[in-house]
Amino acid sequence: MYIFRPQAIYFEKNIENYTLGKELLAKYKDIPKIEIENHNNIEEMRNKSNKEFLNMKRNLIIGVRKTHKFVENHKVSDYLVPYTSSGCIASCMYCYLVCNYNKCAYMRLFVNREEMLNKIIKTAQESEKSLTFEIGSNSDLILENTITNNLVWTIENFGKTNGGKLTFPTKFAYVNDLLSLKHNRKIIIRMSVNPEYIINNVEFGTSKLKDRIDAINKLADADYEIGILIAPVIFVENWENLYNDLIIYLFDNLNKKAKEKIFFEIIFMTYSYVHNAINKEAFPNSINIYDKDKMTVRGRGKYMYKSDYKKYGEEFFKEKLKKFFPNNKIWYIV
Numbered sequence: 001m002y003i004f005r006p007q008a009i010y011f012e013k014n015i016e017n018y019t020l021g022k023e024l025l026a027k028y029k030d031i032p033k034i035e036i037e038n039h040n041n042i043e044e045m046r047n048k049s050n051k052e053f054l055n056m057k058r059n060l061i062i063g064v065r066k067t068h069k070f071v072e073n074h075k076v077s078d079y080l081v082p083y084t085s086s087g088c089i090a091s092c093m094y095c096y097l098v099c100n101y102n103k104c105a106y107m108r109l110f111v112n113r114e115e116m117l118n119k120i121i122k123t124a125q126e127s128e129k130s131l132t133f134e135i136g137s138n139s140d141l142i143l144e145n146t147i148t149n150n151l152v153w154t155i156e157n158f159g160k161t162n163g164g165k166l167t168f169p170t171k172f173a174y175v176n177d178l179l180s181l182k183h184n185r186k187i188i189i190r191m192s193v194n195p196e197y198i199i200n201n202v203e204f205g206t207s208k209l210k211d212r213i214d215a216i217n218k219l220a221d222a223d224y225e226i227g228i229l230i231a232p233v234i235f236v237e238n239w240e241n242l243y244n245d246l247i248i249y250l251f252d253n254l255n256k257k258a259k260e261k262i263f264f265e266i267i268f269m270t271y272s273y274v275h276n277a278i279n280k281e282a283f284p285n286s287i288n289i290y291d292k293d294k295m296t297v298r299g300r301g302k303y304m305y306k307s308d309y310k311k312y313g314e315e316f317f318k319e320k321l322k323k324f325f326p327n328n329k330i331w332y333i334v
C-alpha cells in the first residue's frame, strides 16, 4: 500500500471535535502543523508561484466541509455529491480540479464524514426511485483512502443501508482493503485508463496501467459493479495506434468476470489557459498536450477538441469497442 508522508499539515482548529480529525492529528503528530482559519483561503498558498505547484501538493489541508449541495447529473449517477476530500496529491497535466482550484489543487480532507454520508443515506431512502450518487468528482477516493481509510468506512456503512448506490472513478490500484467488505453491490467503481505512454508522460503520480487492470479484475472477483473510463482521450501524435493497443490490452488482460460486466465511458480531453500556464512552469520538460490546431475555444480560457476530431474519435472508439467488447455497453462518449 502506498504511504504518503506530508511535508506539513494545515488544519482548521475545529477538526479536533471530530473522530477523524483527532485520528489524523495523532497519525501525523511528528509532521509540522500550521493552524488556518479556513481551508478555502490560505493566503500563503495563494501567493505562491505556479512553479511551486508540485511542492504545494506535498502538504495536507484538513478542515470541515461546509457546503453540502448535491448537483443533478445525468451520466452514470443522478447527483454529484461533495464528499470527504477535494484536490489530489497526484498531478495529471489535464486535471479538471485545476479548473476549480487553480494552483491550489492540493489535497484537502474533510473530517465531518458522518454528516456527509448521513445526508446521502437520507436522500436515498426518501427517494421513490433508486438513486446513484457520484462521490468522487472532487478527488480520487482510492488514493484518499490510503490516508484516511474513509472509503472502507463509507462502504461498510453504506453497504448496510437500503436503497441507492455510490460511484466514483479512480486512477489508482490500491484496492486490497476493499475486497473483503460487505458492499452489497451498492458500489460502482470506475477505473480510468489511458495508454501507458500517456500515463508515464501526463498522469504523474498515478498507478501503472497493468496495476489498474489487476485492480479492476480483483474488484470484479469481489463482486463489485465496475466500469472502465477511457479518459481523457488525448489526441497526441500516433493516438490511433496507442488507443488501439490499449483496447487490445484490455481485451487480453481483463478477466472473464470483468469482461462480463464492465461498461465503458469515453471522455475527450478538455484543457484550459490555467492548465497551460501551470504546466509550462511546473513541468517544463513534459510533452505539450495543448494542440491549438486540433482544439477550439469552449468558453473563457477553456479549450475542447474541434468537432471534426471528436466525431472521428467517436467513430474510432465505437468501432474498436464493438470489435473487442460487443456485449459491453458504452454509457456515453463526450
Ligand code: SF4
Pocket (backbone or CB within 6 Å): 087, 088, 089, 090, 091, 092, 094, 095, 096, 097, 138, 139, 140, 171, 203, 206
Ligand atoms: S488522479 Fe484524478 S484528481 Fe488526481 S491529479 Fe489525476 S485527474 Fe486530478
